[in-house]
Amino acid sequence: MLEQYLVILFVKLAVSASLASVLARPAFVQRMLLEEERTLEQRFRLALLFSIVFGTSVAMRVLSRNSYQAVDLGLEGCLLCGMIGGYVAGLASGILISVPAMLHGEFLAMPLCAGVGVVGGLLRDLAPDKEEIWRMSPFFGLGIVKILKGPSGRYRFLFHLSFLLTVLFGEFLLVNLGRLFGKEFVFVLYPENPGTGSVVATYMTTLLAVILPLKVWNNTRNERKLEVQVALLTEARLAALTRQINPHFLFNTLNSVSSLIRTNPEQARKMVYKLSNILRRLLRKQENFSSMREELSFIEDYLSIELVRFGEKLRVLKEVDASTLDVLVPSMVLQPIVENSIKHGLGPKVEGGTIRLTSRTAGSRLLISVEDDGVGIPEEKLANLFEQGIGVSNVNERLKVLYGNDFRLSIHSKPGEGTRTEIEIPQLNAALTAVS
Numbered sequence: 001m002l003e004q005y006l007v008i009l010f011v012k013l014a015v016s017a018s019l020a021s022v023l024a025r026p027a028f029v030q031r032m033l034l035e036e037e038r039t040l041e042q043r044f045r046l047a048l049l050f051s052i053v054f055g056t057s058v059a060m061r062v063l064s065r066n067s068y069q070a071v072d073l074g075l076e077g078c079l080l081c082g083m084i085g086g087y088v089a090g091l092a093s094g095i096l097i098s099v100p101a102m103l104h105g106e107f108l109a110m111p112l113c114a115g116v117g118v119v120g121g122l123l124r125d126l127a128p129d130k131e132e133i134w135r136m137s138p139f140f141g142l143g144i145v146k147i148l149k150g151p152s153g154r155y156r157f158l159f160h161l162s163f164l165l166t167v168l169f170g171e172f173l174l175v176n177l178g179r180l181f182g183k184e185f186v187f188v189l190y191p192e193n194p195g196t197g198s199v200v201a202t203y204m205t206t207l208l209a210v211i212l213p214l215k216v217w218n219n220t221r222n223e224r225k226l227e228v229q230v231a232l233l234t235e236a237r238l239a240a241l242t243r244q245i246n247p248h249f250l251f252n253t254l255n256s257v258s259s260l261i262r263t264n265p266e267q268a269r270k271m272v273y274k275l276s277n278i279l280r281r282l283l284r285k286q287e288n289f290s291s292m293r294e295e296l297s298f299i300e301d302y303l304s305i306e307l308v309r310f311g312e313k314l315r316v317l318k319e320v321d322a323s324t325l326d327v328l329v330p331s332m333v334l335q336p337i338v339e340n341s342i343k344h345g346l347g348p349k350v351e352g353g354t355i356r357l358t359s360r361t362a363g364s365r366l367l368i369s370v371e372d373d374g375v376g377i378p379e380e381k382l383a384n385l386f387e388q389g390i391g392v393s394n395v396n397e398r399l400k401v402l403y404g405n406d407f408r409l410s411i412h413s414k415p416g417e418g419t420r421t422e423i424e425i426p427q428l429n430a431a432l433t434a435v436s
Contacts, residue, residue: 002191002195002197002198005191005198005201006198006201008069008070008189009070009189009201009202009205011070011071012070012071012073012189012205012209013205013208013209013212015057015070015071015073016073016076016208016209016212016213017212017213017216019053019054019057019073019077019213020212020213020216020217021216022053023049023050023053023213023217024216024217024220026049028045029046029049030220030221030224031224032045032046033084033217033220033221033224034221034224034225034228036130038085038086040088043085043086043088043089043092044088044089044092046081046084046085046089046093047081047085047088047089047090047092047093047096048092048096050077050078050080050081050085050089050093050097051077051081051092051093051096051097053077054073054074054076054077054078054081054093054097055074055077055096055097055099055100057071057072057073057074057077058072058073058074058097058098058100058101058109059100060072061187062100062101062103062104066187069187069189070189072187072189073209074097074098074101074109074113074187075112075113075116075170075171075174075206076206076209076210076213077093077097078090078093078094078097078113078114078116078117078120079116079117079119079120079166079167079170079210080120080210080213080214081093081094081117081120082094082116082117082118082119082120082121082122082123082124083120083121083123083124083133083214084120084124084133084217085121086121086124086125087117087118087121087122088121089117089121090116090117090118090119090120090121091114091117091118091121092117093113093117094110094113094114094115094116094117094118095110095113095114097113098110098112098113098114101186101187105184105185106184106185106186106187107185108177108181108185108186109186109187112173112174112177112186116170119166119170123159123162123163123166126159126162127159128155128156128159129156132156132159132160133214134214134217134218134221136160136163136211136214137211138164138204138207138208138211164207167206167207167210168203168206168207170206171202171203171206172203174186174188175188175190175202178190189202190202250275250279253271253275253278253305254275256271256305256306257271257272257275260308267308270308271305271308274301274304274305274308275305277301278298278301278302278305287331288330288331288402289328289329289330289331289428290328290329290331291325291326291327291328291329292320292324292325292326292327292328292329292359292366293325293326295329295331295332295333295334296318296320296325296334296357298332298334298335299334299335299338299357302335302338302339303316303338306342310342310346310352312352313346313351313352313353314342314346314352314353314355315352315353315354315355316354316355316357317354317355317356317357318356318357318358319356319357319358319359320357320358320359321359321360321361323360323361324359324360324361324366327361327366327427327428328428329366329368329425330395330398330399330402330425333395333398333399333423334357334368334370336391336392336394336395337370337391337392337395337421338355338357338370339391340391340392340419340421341355341370341371341372341374341419341421342355342372344374344375344377345372345373345374345375345376345418345419346372346374346375347374348374348375349374349375353372353373353374353418354372354373355370355371355372356369356370356371356372357369357370357371358371361427364426364427365424365425365426365427366423366424366425366426366427367422367423367424368422368423368424368425369420369421369422369423370420370421371418371419371420371421372418372419372420373417373418374418374419375415375416375418376413376414376415376416376417376418376419377411377413377415377419378415379415382411382413385411392409392411392421395409395423396409399423399425403425403426406425406426407423407424407425407426408422408423408424408425409421409422409423409424410422
C-alpha cells in the first residue's frame with residue numbers, strides 16, 4: 001500500500017511540473033512573471049489563468065470520483081497565485097479554483113483555498129526582496145549559510161523559514177479538517193493508516209509541488225531576461241554603428257563644403273542648407289529600419305549635395321521596382337555604398353561617371369544593387385574590403401546584427417571598369433511590420 005501511495009505522490013509532482021510548464025507558455029504570462037509590480041487588471045488576469053489551470057485539475061479529480069487524486073493541486077495553486085500576484089489574486093484564485101469542489105459538496109474547499117491564497121499574498125509582502133520568492137528551495141538547511149550572509153541575511157532567513165512553515169501548515173490544516181469534518185467536506189490526499197514514512201512523504205510532496213512551479217517559472221524568467229539583455233545589447237550595438245556612420249557622413253560632406261568655400265561661396269551656401277535638411281532628418285529618425293521609399297528620398301538629398309560639387313560629371317540612374325518602395329530596409333544602408341562609389345569610384349576619374357541604383361524583389365527576398373563605372377578596386381584591396389574603413393564594413397556589421405546569416409552583401413569590381421555592390425535581404429513590408 002505504501003508503494004502505491006508513493007506512486008500517487010510522484011504523479012502529483014509530475015502534474016505540478018506539467019501545469020507550471022503550461023502556465024509559462026503564453027507570452028503575456030512570461031511578461032507578467034518578469035514584472036513584480038502589477039496593475040489590478042493584471043492581477044485579475046493572473047488569478048483567472050491560475051484558476052483555469054488549477055481549477056481544471058480539481059475538476060478532473062471531482063469528475064473521476066477521486067480516481068485521479070494526484071491531479072488535484074487546488075491548494076498549491078491558490079498559494080502560488082497569492083505569492084506571485086498578491087492578496088487580490090490569491091483570494092480570487094482561491095474562490096474560483098474551489099468552485100468544482102464546492103459543486104461536489106466539499107463546502108470547506110472555498111474558505112480553505114481563499115484563506116491559503118490570502119496567506120500567499122501575506123508571504124509576498126513579507127519578502128525582503130521579491131526575488132527571494134524565486135529562490136525558494138526544499139533543501140533549506142543546505143543554503144542556510146548563504147542565506148545568512150549580508151546585512152539582510154537574518155531577515156532573508158526568517159522569510160525562507162516562514163515560507164516552509166506556511167506550506168507545511170497549509171497541508172497540516174487540510175489533513176486535520178478532513179479528519180474533523182470528514183473527507184466528503186474537503187478533499188485530502190492522505191493514507192488511511194499513515195506511518196512515519198508516508199506522513200513525511202505527504203508533507204514533502206506538498207512542499208515540492210509548490211516549489212517546483214516556482215523553479216520552472218524562474219527558469220522562464222531567466223530566459224526572458226536573457227532575451228531582453230540580448231535585445232538591449234543588439235540595440236546598443238546598432239546605435240553605436242549608427243553613431244559611427246553619421247559623423248563619418250557628416251565629416252565627408254563638410255570636407256566637400258570646405259573645398260567650395262573659397263572657389264564658389266554661393267554653392268557652398270547651398271550645400272550647407274541641403275546638409276542642414278539631411279541632419280534634421282537624421283536627428284529625428286531613431287528607428288533601425290525605414291522603408292525603401294524613405295531611403296531613396298534620403299539618397300536624393302545626399303546626391304543633391306554631391307551634384308553641386310561634381311556638376312554634370314555625376315550622373316545617377318535609378319531602376320526601382322515600385323513593389324519595393326514599401327519594403328523595410330536598414331536605415332542608412334544605401335548612403336555609405338553610394339558615397340564609396342562617388343568618392344573612390346568616380347572621384348579619381350577625370351570625366352566623372354554614372355551611378356546606377358536598382359531594386360527588385362525575387363520571391364520573399366529584396367535585391368538592391370549600386371553600380372558605378374568608375375576606376376574600380378584593386379584585387380588585393382577587394383579581398384580585405386570589409387575589414388577596412390567605415391562605410392562598407394559598417395553596413396556589413398549592421399546587416400549581421402539585424403539578419404544574422406540571412407543576408408548577402410557582395411562586391412564585384414574590375415580595375416578600370418567599375419564596381420557593383422549587391423545586397424540581398426529578407427523582404428519585410430512596411431505596411432505590415434512595425435520594427436523599431
